[in-house]
Amino acid sequence: MARGLFPWGIFTKPLYIQTKFSYLHMKYLFFSWLAVFVGSWIVYVEYSSYTELCRGHDCKNSICDKYRKGVIDGSACSSLCDKDTLYLGKCFTMKPKSQVYSGTWGDLEGVIKCQMEEAPHYDLGNAMQHRKESAAFNQPTKGTSVERFREMILNHLKSKVGDQANLADLATQVLSITDANKDGHISLPEARSTWALLQLNEFLLALVLQDREHTPKLLGFCGDLYVMEKVPYSPLYGISLPWVMEVWIPAGVRRSMDQWFTPSWPHKAKISIGLLELVEDVFHGTFGSFLMCDVSATRFGYNERHDLKVMDARYIVPEAIFQENIRQQRCDVDEDCLYGADCLTSCDLTKHRCTPEVTRPNLAKACEALKDYTLRGAPADVREELEKQLYACIALKGSSEQMEIEHSLILNNLKTLLWKKISHTKDS
Numbered sequence: 001m002a003r004g005l006f007p008w009g010i011f012t013k014p015l016y017i018q019t020k021f022s023y024l025h026m027k028y029l030f031f032s033w034l035a036v037f038v039g040s041w042i043v044y045v046e047y048s049s050y051t052e053l054c055r056g057h058d059c060k061n062s063i064c065d066k067y068r069k070g071v072i073d074g075s076a077c078s079s080l081c082d083k084d085t086l087y088l089g090k091c092f093t094m095k096p097k098s099q100v101y102s103g104t105w106g107d108l109e110g111v112i113k114c115q116m117e118e119a120p121h122y123d124l125g126n127a128m129q130h131r132k133e134s135a136a137f138n139q140p141t142k143g144t145s146v147e148r149f150r151e152m153i154l155n156h157l158k159s160k161v162g163d164q165a166n167l168a169d170l171a172t173q174v175l176s177i178t179d180a181n182k183d184g185h186i187s188l189p190e191a192r193s194t195w196a197l198l199q200l201n202e203f204l205l206a207l208v209l210q211d212r213e214h215t216p217k218l219l220g221f222c223g224d225l226y227v228m229e230k231v232p233y234s235p236l237y238g239i240s241l242p243w244v245m246e247v248w249i250p251a252g253v254r255r256s257m258d259q260w261f262t263p264s265w266p267h268k269a270k271i272s273i274g275l276l277e278l279v280e281d282v283f284h285g286t287f288g289s290f291l292m293c294d295v296s297a298t299r300f301g302y303n304e305r306h307d308l309k310v311m312d313a314r315y316i317v318p319e320a321i322f323q324e325n326i327r328q329q330r331c332d333v334d335e336d337c338l339y340g341a342d343c344l345t346s347c348d349l350t351k352h353r354c355t356p357e358v359t360r361p362n363l364a365k366a367c368e369a370l371k372d373y374t375l376r377g378a379p380a381d382v383r384e385e386l387e388k389q390l391y392a393c394i395a396l397k398g399s400s401e402q403m404e405i406e407h408s409l410i411l412n413n414l415k416t417l418l419w420k421k422i423s424h425t426k427d428s
Contacts, residue, residue, distance in 0.1 A: 274308025
């Protein structure tokens with residue numbers, strides 16, 4: 001009787017609903033707090049990485065302090081330190097010691113590069129080694145004559161690229177750049193800035209290839225801070241994704257995605273010809289041979305006319321310097337003889353020292369970088385022959401005299417094949 005008077009289901013049902021609601025509420029709160037925690041951690045990591053990598057303010061302060069003390073001088077010093085017309089913009093720095101920023105200099109847009117504490121040197125071990133060389137700005141010393149400074153430049157260039165016949169012309173070009181204010185006199189601060197810059201491989205390559213179209217023009221410098229012409233489109237190909245997405249994308253799919261946002265095929269053909277011409281320029285060029293030790297897409301870009309431009313030349317190194325240093329590298333396996341991503345020699349197990357000759361020439365590495373890029377969207381009437389030439393190019397080994405003949409033949413065949421297809425179009 002009492003059970004009939006009190007419908008317990010009325011009370012138990014709301015209690016069940018209340019319990020379920022409380023569980024869902026707690027679950028929602030838990031995942032909300034988890035999302036906030038993970039998001040905060042990501043922001044913290046990104047901010048910490050940014051503050052550790054991007055030290056442009058410190059770099060500017062250091063350079064301007066030396067400029068105001070009369071230690072260094074250059075064409076960009078006044079704009080950077082006095083007039084504030086040279087601005088550091090977005091940070092693109094990948095390594096703390098080498099600061100890279102977009103920048104504006106009056107009406108010009110450029111890329112500002114500045115060395116922090118240490119400058120790259122060609123000691124080849126497990127990774128690029130560094131030594132304090134340019135940071136002190138103590139060379140040349142007070143009282144050094146222009147002729148003596150010219151001799152220092154000649155000896156330095158000879159140590160970098162070998163005893164080339166026309167190094168005197170290159171030394172003259174260096175002296176011309178040194179006279180930043182074009183008053184016909186080279187001051188000690190100007191000379192110290194130039195000497196610091198000469199220690200940097202990228203600056204040296206810009207000098208060697210300054211008459212070619214593949215390196216951005218030098219706009220100005222102050223100490224070992226220098227401003228290069230902006231390259232509008234970079235990298236050569238590929239898209240940037242958040243690291244969370246990168247982890248889950250298979251390598252094959254990632255390579256395919258890199259080719260999604262690229263120019264039309266005729267434009268890609270012109271850019272590819274530019275890379276092949278760069279290989280030609282640095283292989284037994286006017287001022288010696290250079291090795292391309294990282295031929296990845298991130299090292300290159302192009303302009304509005306689809307001319308290839310070198311974005312980062314730190315791993316294009318003089319062959320003579322590479323060979324001199326790699327000989328001293330101790331090894332147990334061939335992988336111990338790797339510099340950059342692409343310069344590999346073999347290990348002499350009888351001496352446990354690296355041999356000086358790279359296993360793959362520059363052209364083979366360039367063709368591998370261009371394979372997917374040029375074959376995707378290639379016209380049907382050239383695709384088969386282009387693929388054949390590219391694979392023959394990728395298969396090139398060593399640098400013997402016979403191989404150099406084959407190297408030149410394949411290089412010319414590829415350039416001719418691409419150029420013939422676009423020469424009659426406006427894209428040429």
